[in-house]
Amino acid sequence: MKITRETDFAYQAVYRYLDQLINEPGHQGSVRLPSLRQLSERLGVSISTIQYAYSLLEKEGRVYSVAKSGYYAQAVVSLTIPGSGNDLLETIYVNARRPGMRVLSTDDPAALQPLDSPLLMLERELLRQYPRQPQWLSQPCGELELRTLLAARYTTSPAHCWHADDVYIGADLRGVLEILIAVLGLRHATIVVESPCDWVILRLLKSAEVRVIELPLEAGGALDPQRLENLLKIEPVRLILLSSKLNMPCGSLIPEDNRSVIADLLTGHGTWVLENDCYSELDDDGEGQRLRDLLDPDRLLVFSTFEKFMGVEAAYGFVLSRAWRRELQRHFLLRSFRLSPVRQKAIARLYTGGRIDQHLHILRRLLKERRIQLIQLLRERLGESLRIVEPQGGATVWARSSRQVDMTMVFQRLLAQHVIIAPGELFSLHGLHGQHLRLSPIGYADDELAGVVGLLGDALRLAPGD
Structure with a gap:
C-alpha cells in the first residue's frame, strides 16, 4: 500500500x-x-x-x-531475561537458544554444510588404529600431526615459514585468546583494533581491562593509514589487531594497495600485529595474499579456529607465533586443555586427503548464494531503508539504516515477535555503528526468510528517530 x-x-x-x-x-x-x-x-x-x-x-x-x-x-507475553536484562549481548545469547526464536543474526557459516559426518567417520577409523594413549603422553599444545600440517599450510616462503613448535592448539578460540591476553601482558595496555570487530574479542579485551582504540574501516574495507600513523606516534600502542584478509561482520576485503601501505607502516614502526585469520578461508575467491605475507613474522601472532568452516565438532582454536615460546608453552600446559588426539589426527587427515579444500569450495559457493538471496529480499522488501555493504565472503550481511532510528527499539520490537537481530553497537566498545545491524540467512527456507525480512522492514519503519 x-x-x-x-x-x-x-x-x-x-x-x-x-x-x-x-x-x-x-x-x-x-x-x-x-x-x-x-x-x-x-x-x-x-x-x-x-x-x-x-x-x-x-x-x-x-x-x-x-x-x-x-x-x-x-496479549504478548514478555520474555523474561536472566540477570539484569540490561546486557544486549546476554539478551541475544539467552533468547537465541529458546524454542521458536527466529535468529536473523547468527554467524555460523559451517551450519550450511558441516563436516561433522566425514570427521566423525574418520575418527572412528583412527580409533581402531591408535590405542588410547596414557595421560603422560598427552601433548598440551596440540597433536603434533595437526600442528605440523598447520605450520606447512601457513608457510608461504622461506622468510614467511612456520614450524610445528610455533603452533599451539586449544579447546576453543576463547580459551586461546585468553592465553594470548595473559602472555602478551595486555591488561591495562593500549591496543588498536579495526572496527567493527567481533563481539567475542571485544568482550574478552574489556574483561581484561585492555584499553582499546578503534580504527574504523572506510568504504570498501580500507584503513586510513594517516590516522593509523598518528595513533602509533602519539599512543603507547602495544599491538594492533587486524583481519588477515576478510573483515567480519562487514564481509569486506581490504584493497591490495591499502594492505601494502598498512603493512609497510606497521613494519616501519616495529608494531606487533595480532592477525585474525578466522574468516580468510571464507572469502569468495579463496585465494590472494594475506596481511601476514607482508609483515615481519617475528613480530606477528596469528589466531584462528576450525569451527567457522568445519562445524561444532571441530571447535578447536589455535595460534601461530615464533616468539613468546616459553610463555605460550607454560600457559597451554597450565590451562590443561582436554583435547582428543584422535580427533585432531582426523582433522589433519581431512586436510592431507584434500577433503577440506573440496569442502571449502562448495561452502563458499553456498554461502554466496544465500547472501545474494538475502540481499535481494532486503532490497525488494525494504527498498532504500537499508544501505547494504556488498559482502565478499562469509555468512552475514552488514547493513545501515538509511534514516536515524532508535535501533534498540527495532531490536526490542523484533524480540517481542520472536525475531533476533544483531545491532551494530555490539561490534564496538565506544558506541560506533549504532545505525548498523548484522543479518544472516542461514537456517531459513525461502518463504520463512521472506516473512522475517518483512517483520524487519516493519520494525525499521515504525521505529522512532534516534
Whole structure:
C-alpha cells in the first residue's frame, strides 16, 4: 500500500496505540479490539489507515480477524531475561537458544554444510588404529600431526615459514585468546583494533581491562593509514589487531594497495600485529595474499579456529607465533586443555586427503548464494531503508539504516515477535555503528526468510528517530 507522509505518521500512531491496547495489564486470553469504524472516530483518522495498522499486526501474528465479529489479539507475553536484562549481548545469547526464536543474526557459516559426518567417520577409523594413549603422553599444545600440517599450510616462503613448535592448539578460540591476553601482558595496555570487530574479542579485551582504540574501516574495507600513523606516534600502542584478509561482520576485503601501505607502516614502526585469520578461508575467491605475507613474522601472532568452516565438532582454536615460546608453552600446559588426539589426527587427515579444500569450495559457493538471496529480499522488501555493504565472503550481511532510528527499539520490537537481530553497537566498545545491524540467512527456507525480512522492514519503519 502506497501511503503519503501524513498517512505514514498516522498509521504509526495507530499501530502504537493498538500495541499498548493489546499489552494492557490484566488481559487474559483473547482480547477483542475496537472495530475499524470505532477507531476511526476515536482517533480521527481514515478507516484505510486503521486497516493498514491492523494488517501489520496481523502479519506479525499478534492479531487475527473473525468473520462478522471483528479483530482479536492475544496479549504478548514478555520474555523474561536472566540477570539484569540490561546486557544486549546476554539478551541475544539467552533468547537465541529458546524454542521458536527466529535468529536473523547468527554467524555460523559451517551450519550450511558441516563436516561433522566425514570427521566423525574418520575418527572412528583412527580409533581402531591408535590405542588410547596414557595421560603422560598427552601433548598440551596440540597433536603434533595437526600442528605440523598447520605450520606447512601457513608457510608461504622461506622468510614467511612456520614450524610445528610455533603452533599451539586449544579447546576453543576463547580459551586461546585468553592465553594470548595473559602472555602478551595486555591488561591495562593500549591496543588498536579495526572496527567493527567481533563481539567475542571485544568482550574478552574489556574483561581484561585492555584499553582499546578503534580504527574504523572506510568504504570498501580500507584503513586510513594517516590516522593509523598518528595513533602509533602519539599512543603507547602495544599491538594492533587486524583481519588477515576478510573483515567480519562487514564481509569486506581490504584493497591490495591499502594492505601494502598498512603493512609497510606497521613494519616501519616495529608494531606487533595480532592477525585474525578466522574468516580468510571464507572469502569468495579463496585465494590472494594475506596481511601476514607482508609483515615481519617475528613480530606477528596469528589466531584462528576450525569451527567457522568445519562445524561444532571441530571447535578447536589455535595460534601461530615464533616468539613468546616459553610463555605460550607454560600457559597451554597450565590451562590443561582436554583435547582428543584422535580427533585432531582426523582433522589433519581431512586436510592431507584434500577433503577440506573440496569442502571449502562448495561452502563458499553456498554461502554466496544465500547472501545474494538475502540481499535481494532486503532490497525488494525494504527498498532504500537499508544501505547494504556488498559482502565478499562469509555468512552475514552488514547493513545501515538509511534514516536515524532508535535501533534498540527495532531490536526490542523484533524480540517481542520472536525475531533476533544483531545491532551494530555490539561490534564496538565506544558506541560506533549504532545505525548498523548484522543479518544472516542461514537456517531459513525461502518463504520463512521472506516473512522475517518483512517483520524487519516493519520494525525499521515504525521505529522512532534516534
